[in-house]
Amino acid sequence: MSDGIPVILCVDDEPNALVLRKLVLQKAGYEVITASSGKQALEMAESRPIDLLLSDQLMPGMTGTQLAKQIRVIAPKTRIVLISGVNEMPPDASVADVFLSKVEGPDALCNTVASALSKL
Amino acid sequence: MTHEPVNILMVDDQPGKLLSYEAILNPLGENLIKANSGREALEVLLKADIAIVLMDVSMPDIDGFQLADMIREHPRFQQTAIIFISAVHLSDLDRLKGYERGAVDYISVPVVPELLRAKVTIFAELYRKTQQLERLNHELEQRVADRTEELRESEGQFRSLANSIPQLAWMAHPNGDRFWYNQRWYDYTGKTFDELKDGGWKAIHHPDHLDRVQNSYTSSVESGQPWEDTFPLRGTDGSYRWFLSRAVPIYDVNGKIARWFGTNTDITERKQAEEALVKSERFAAMGRLAGIIAHEINNPLEAISNAFYLLRDHPSLDEEARYFAKLAEEELKRVAHITKQTLSFYRESQQAVQVALAEVLENVIELQSRRLQVGGIILEKRLATDGVIHGYPVELKQVFLNIIGNAVQAMPNGGRLRIDLRESWGRNNGHFGVRVSVHDTGVGIPPEHARKIFEPFFSTKDAKGTGLGLWISKGIIQKYGGTIRFRSMRRGERCATCFSVFIPTAVSAESKEAAQVLVA
Secondary structure, eight states: OGGGOOEEEEEOSSHHHHHHHHHHHHHTTOEEEEESSHHHHHHHHHHSOOSEEEEESOOSSSOHHHHHHHHHHHOTTOEEEEEESSSSOOTTGGGSSEEEEGGGOHHHHHHHHHHHHHTO | OOOOOOEEEEEOSOHHHHHHHHHHHGGGOOEEEEESSHHHHHHHHHHSOOSEEEEESOOSSSOHHHHHHHHHHSGGGTTOEEEEEESSOOSHHHHHHHHHTTOOEEEESSOOHHHHHHHHHHHHHHHHHHHHHHHHHHHHHHHHHHHHHHHHHHHHHHHHHHHHSSSEEEEEOTTSOEEEEOHHHHHHHOOOHHHHTTTGGGGGBOHHHHHHHHHHHHHHHHHTOOEEEEEEEEOTTSOEEEEEEEEEEEEOTTSOEEEEEEEEEEOHHHHHHHHHHHHHHHHHHHHHHHHHHHHHHHHHHHHHHHHHHHHHTOTTOOHHHHHHHHHHHHHHHHHHHHHHHHHTTTTTOSOOEEEEHHHHHHHHHHHHHHHHHHHTEEEEEEEOSOOEEEEOHHHHHHHHHHHHHHHHHTOTTOEEEEEEEEEEEOTTTOOEEEEEEEEEOSSOOOHHHHTTTTSTTOOSSGGGOOSOHHHHHHHHHHHTTOEEEEEEEEETTEEEEEEEEEEESSOOTTHHHHHHHHHO
């Protein structure tokens, strides 16, 4: 946690969703870096410390839970929030600290992120 | 042509004449037996079958006519041909006398050999033919007797076969009236033959199927085409089982329908398995579809929500623009709420499990406990059974959360909430299951709303409700082959409303239709 401002790595394959989510989180006061795939996210997580991974679940190449498992190995202290547009929980959802539905909205997203970071 | 020789008895008191007859008849190849007197002739007749008696009319001791009378008296010889040979006594009166005794012919002396041979040949052939006929007749009688015995045996075998097959079996006259049922039929229906006749059989048919079954059977009987239909029949315990029923016409030798033979095969288990398979496939398909739709809607929805969230407080907007952004954001929340409500409908469609409704209800009550306390609502619960059914816990919880939530919201000024769970019989279908009743003393449901409350997007809660709760609940309950009903009564200022949910624990005859409603 550099300068006391938590760093969030935000991952989504859809550019619009990614940039809007980043702006919402920036507005809430976080430092946000983004990746458009699991692979890219892993590279970034290896090159710099992050406090929280916020990733979409369904992405081509690597799903959110698959990414989360690898992040747990690289940076075990990272808090992980997965968000999903589908209503079905993946069987390995428990790898994340929180599994959130996208339709909960921006307020719920910010609350969830804040609460996950508070357990850091 | 070889033939069996017949016996010809020649009677004459003069040995010379006998010898001459013998000489004349010898070429015919028949057995020639000689007798010198009427007495001797009778002795021969008693011992042997005689085809023709050739006799002299005038003989001492017993004359020809007397001998003919004696012969005719014996039943064995009534068919025997008698040929009289006479030198004298040949008046018409004599001939008549001879014919009265059954004599078949006269030959006058002198005997013309060709004539005698010709006459004897004819009578010998006649005798042979008669013998053959009798033999044939006897054979036929024997065959009939054998066949009758065979039939009796095969009838016995048929009955024991018909009683040993797992099917219900029956037979009917060509007009379709049933005249026989196998033992299994009586065991299954618990009815006697007399109870079933004259339309009594209708009582074991399900009323929803009776007309169709009657029509299809009648038209088969009329057209002579084999009959096939599938329908439920009621057993002794009052429950229905499904039968695949077939009947084929049995023809007689002339190709006319002699009777109908029918069977009813119990296919309840097969049908249940098929239905379960169809249902699970349908769930899986719906689940996939719901998942795809959810994904396609939820993703852009999140992006738009975030966009308006950012826009709402954006410094560049004037107050009016911010107001518009706020309205848009509120509407988006409603969309989000609806997709959460509907598209999570099949969330856990993987596998049905044993669910105790009592547990589901306790769970829902706990979720509502704070609202009950705050709202001054007195709870009475009577969970008389565990109410275990095969299903999906989350969607069942959704149903009762909806109904109980509605009841709580209907009592803003407090009241009484009663929740019953008991084993019960379905009202229409006569099937066993569990019933949950939720009573409240809230504001009631006005009659004008009664028809609409299960329709989608009907809500009395304005912006607070989606208007989908009861519609979804009904869909879920129908999927289980169950029913959801309500009653609301008003007496003065006081109201009582009861929602009653029935879920069958066994597959009922209606489940297929219920499933079709759901698909529709």
